[in-house]
Amino acid sequence: MLYIQHWKFKTGYHEQAAKKFLATQAPYPRANMLGRYHGPGSLEGWILVETDDPTALYEHAADWGEFMEWKTTPVFTDEQAGPLVAKIYG
Numbered sequence: 001m002l003y004i005q006h007w008k009f010k011t012g013y014h015e016q017a018a019k020k021f022l023a024t025q026a027p028y029p030r031a032n033m034l035g036r037y038h039g040p041g042s043l044e045g046w047i048l049v050e051t052d053d054p055t056a057l058y059e060h061a062a063d064w065g066e067f068m069e070w071k072t073t074p075v076f077t078d079e080q081a082g083p084l085v086a087k088i089y090g
Contacts, residue, residue, distance in 0.1 A: 001050070002034075003057055006071040007064070008044040017067035026064070030056040 009017055020026075027033075031051035038045040049057060061070040076084075 001052065001054070002075045002077065003049045003051070003054070004073050004075050005047045005049060005057060005061065006044070006073070007047065007068045009068055010066075013067040014043060017064070020064075020067070026060075028056055028060050031060070 026036075028049060028051075030053045031049050034048040034050055036045065036047045051057065057072050061068075061072065064070075
């Protein structure tokens, strides 16, 4: 399953989070990170992750929870969503 995790630095934690990121590269346990995207100058970004174990997302967010706020959304590709839309509207 694919998920998008939206992250945003909590006020006053950007430097500490940056240092942790540089030291660890923020790996995901039991998940395949497909891409990490940063909004220039916005102190927020998005991570596209594929996993069959959503607890991996929870673990990652909890590990970074001191520094960041998180919103996780399951997503489908067009290829996955198309048959569902066709079933309902086709």
